[in-house]
Amino acid sequence: MDRIYKNFYRQFYLKTGGFIPTKPLNQNLFPGDYFQIKNGEIVLLGNLYRNSIVNPQDVDLSGTIPQNSANWSFSDGISKPYSGRGHGQAPIDGQFEFSRQILAFANPGSFIFKAEQPESVKINNWNEIQQSLIIKLTQSIYSFRELYVVTESATANSTTLAIAGESSAELELASDTENFGLADLFGHSNTKTIQSKDIDYYHHETKRKPAYFKAKKLIVQEEKISYFISDFISRNNHSFEWTNELFNSHFDNTVEFNSERILQNAQDYLLDMMQSNELNPNTALLYFKWANASLDDIEKLFEGYGN
16 A cells, blocks of 8 residues: 555545544454554554453443534545446346446546445543553553554445546446436445456445544653753753863764754654653653644655655
8 A cells, every 4th residue: 555545544534524544444443442553554452441451340432423424425536527328238138228437537546435324433431541541551551652542433334435546547337226417326335347447446345344543642741842852952062072072083073953853753752761760650641641643643654655
């Protein structure tokens, strides 16, 4: 799965109010699942409930929550150069008519997606358990420094997705529906693919797989990051004097700090450079908090694939 899928993931997040498709696309994620992103894929590590990280008396999951169907059917770079009737010849019944439609995809990564009756299930009491999870997941049970926890999973009666691999890709569809010209054939249960050209991905799913999710991610508190950056620059401002004294050389040891670059990697730097026992169950909440998974995390799913 390469960069041509990135457009779909970004648009999905924006259109559905923050849901993200799993990666790979056939993966299932349930509320309470926790994972990391490695080499552009979601690596599932466990579940809060199955692994008894959340006490049984604290389990509070919602019933099914209907989603707005209008937000779960969308496309990008799609045109319909033909919709009409086609003719075929059956061995016994003779000539017959069918509805026929052609979908044209303008660019690599152009796509069309349709979901029928989407709904979700979520963790109801996240606010009540989030602090205890930080302590358990970073200190008392595990020592995670990077982690995502699924807080809501979504599914649908059926989903259909087509993504173009090249410019000018095409998908030709057919159906025995009589309502041609008024109905969009894509995503219907009785629609068949006559032929496709340069379509990289096409799948019609009729099982309710929880393949879309919202998640919280562990991040370092902003106050700790700000202090770390200031302290780091302050302690290294006069390193050239130490270099001259120790090495007694003619090295050019002018130090230029890129604050923006330090900020981008501050979470890793901060956690790696803490003194022994500085981070413990009593201080974990001073260092960590939860944030919503966002477009930044979709970028992480496609690191190394270009724009």
